[in-house]
Amino acid sequence: MYFSTKEIKVGLIYNTGIRIAKFGLKCLAPVNKKIRLGVKGRTETYTILKNNISKNDKTLWFHCASLGEYEQGLPVFQGLRKHYKTHKIVLTFFSPSGYQVRKNSPIANVVVYLPLDTKKNASRFLNIVNPELTIFVKYDIWPNFLNELKSRGLRALLISAAFRDNQSFFKFYGKTLRDALFTFEHIFTQNESSKVLLESINYNTVTVSGDTRFDRVSNQLKTNNQLHFIEDFKNNKLCVVAGSSWPEDESLFVNFINSKVPENIKFIIAPHNIKSQQIKNLKEKLNTKTVLFSEKEEKNLADATVFVIDTIGLLSKIYSYADIAYVGGAMGNTGLHNTLEPAVFGIPIIIGPNHTKFPEAKSMIDNNGMFSISNQKEFNFILNELIENNRKRLYSGKKNSEFIIKNKGAVIQILDYLRI
Template sequence: MRRLYSFLTSVVERSLPVTGVFSDKMRLFVRGRTAVFSTLMKDLEDRKPVIWFHAASLGEYEQGLPVMESVAQQYPKHQLLLTFFSPSGYEVKKNSAFANLPDRQAGAVTYLPLDTPSNARDFLDIVQPEMVFFIKYEFWPNYLKELKSRKIRTFLISGVFRENQAFFKPFGKWMTQYLDAFEHFFLQDNASAEALQSLGFSNFIISGDTRFDRVSHQIEVDNTLDFATAFCEDQLCVVCGSTWKEDDDIIVPFINQNKGTAKFIIAPHEINSDKISLLQKRLQVKTVLYSEMDINTVASYDVLIIDTIGLLTRLYSYATVAYVGGAMGTTGLHNILEPATFGMPIITGSNLEKFPEAKRLQQLAGLFTVKDASELSTILKKLLMDKNFRTQSGMISGHYVNSNTGATRKVLEYLEK
């Protein structure tokens, strides 16, 4: 089965340049992998030991960042390598992933070559890592086989196991043997522990989700943005983060029908000029783009659309209420913990199936789900007009984050032992 898998992966690798013709994202996916090995040889310092972190995309990078920075402090003589599978992670962080690390430890940021036997061998021949950390649920059989055969210490952090994964299906049972490559699993929850145990593994602890550690640090830094301060002017402000069209379909009617109730900052998930232009046309109130605003006049607008990346986390600090996108459709809910750490109520769509942290916060009454524009209008009006209700819900969100930190410390305690 592994040989068949490897053959099919090789076929996919050879056909990818064709797919790049039809998709900008696939073009980045292909082009970024053409220079991985030369980048590794150029950027990694000879004779300096390497610690390798791998993240599927931007969300997993953010999840692994507290561990990455803490491990760097614990092993100051090592250099770090960070790989991504997806362009949405690599393209955003290729120049800033190691911003908080000393220059001597900032090794390389690259794509991960596709999981063929030759790629795995060549990659590890160059990198020769002393330790490897995979984040959440990246499982590549050929890489794991090579890591195990070379006896390289390999860990899974913030691990998630679910019954819909290949390991639990007849066609994917063969992959289970490659989980032997992991020295230890640091799992998010009891459900993952039970699932992994059913596969015959006991080398795990339930450490929790390192994203709580990541977001909890955000409140300790300076989140000031002069343009946001000028725009909000101490008025109520709703920050709508990582929104898609399905989210716009319920947010826009509220804004148009409730002018003056609050200021709105909208940060779309995709920075696409055509889609942002369409959003502007649908809004019947004064709207300005971040790229076109004047800080001296920005306060006169009702809606500010953020047509750039990298600002959303700090923008949440200005929110009275946060709306987090993705759960109105099938794309998947985006990060609710970023706004929660600032202690505010959160509204999302109702598609929470794969997001236990959102389900739990909903149970606690710090998060509210909506199915349509009418439900959004009802809960958002209540949150904006009822200060006591808003304050209580916000306190629940903040406490939820604070009470779930500590996963990073458990990883470091294991390494120290």
């Protein structure tokens, strides 16, 4: 295969950047817990793989950057799991926030950190795994791994892809990443604009299937969402749930709750960060009766006005008890959290102003099911309106559930392509 001088230079720059990143991560590991977990975890990857996979095993490889991509890909993974019953599934994460939560995922036989994207790592990893099919989710693109897959004639798909014109793939300096897209046999995008961007670089084996998260959250309706302690707390009163909140989100609720709030309103706050000091600070700022999940056995939940969920893994079920939801992340710059989880239960949603990277948020705002606020005054106004106006609250919630139903079906298209 012939490579131009320019292509070789671009590749050298990328690979040099990976080596610099590796050095930088090792330097930062002692002072950053999250980075330390990733660095340590990657040193164990090959040992875990060798202990769990033999040369005679048939395998599938699913890769997710973090927890959000895992949740996005899960319904596809589940469909493949049912079909490939005798295959071993290798699930990889890059971020500790994904690995730490889903390292015991029942969907996979082996869960590991993906090694850094060097040619040596790619070859070593694939020598062990040798996947019959590889699924990457969204846009976590690793050129050396993908090029090695292609050179071995191994199939790879990218699902739930979402692209923006300001990404490196579509810039003059993004050739290495752009070329990596062409290693995929097929790309399934969330929207038409992503397809147009791919076609602008002459990638044409693309299908607009939609976002698999719609299928994922729809499955939540089929599960048992009952939580008796939430029923005890709610006590048949109107309930506002703040999900995946950050301090800037929580300050809105603290100020609102500490003002004169009707007695028939209950509030559940599920912080994104459940560090004990942050939970302590939040509770101390509230001047109404507040109970923590960790102390629920010792308290009369029905008497409390605020319930702070200082644990993880319950939010999807808690949303089923909400009459109004607030989803955190968009008041600051951390990124809007999953708004589809509450939307599936047919409730109105409030978010902050920084949501431009989340097309589903724009769609729900345009559809009158979601409301974006920028400050305390706007928050107070819309929350009071949704509390007091029963008709508007129910109408907005219905628009959200209709939006979810309308956008289901991505998983069927992907599995149909794979002839499953």
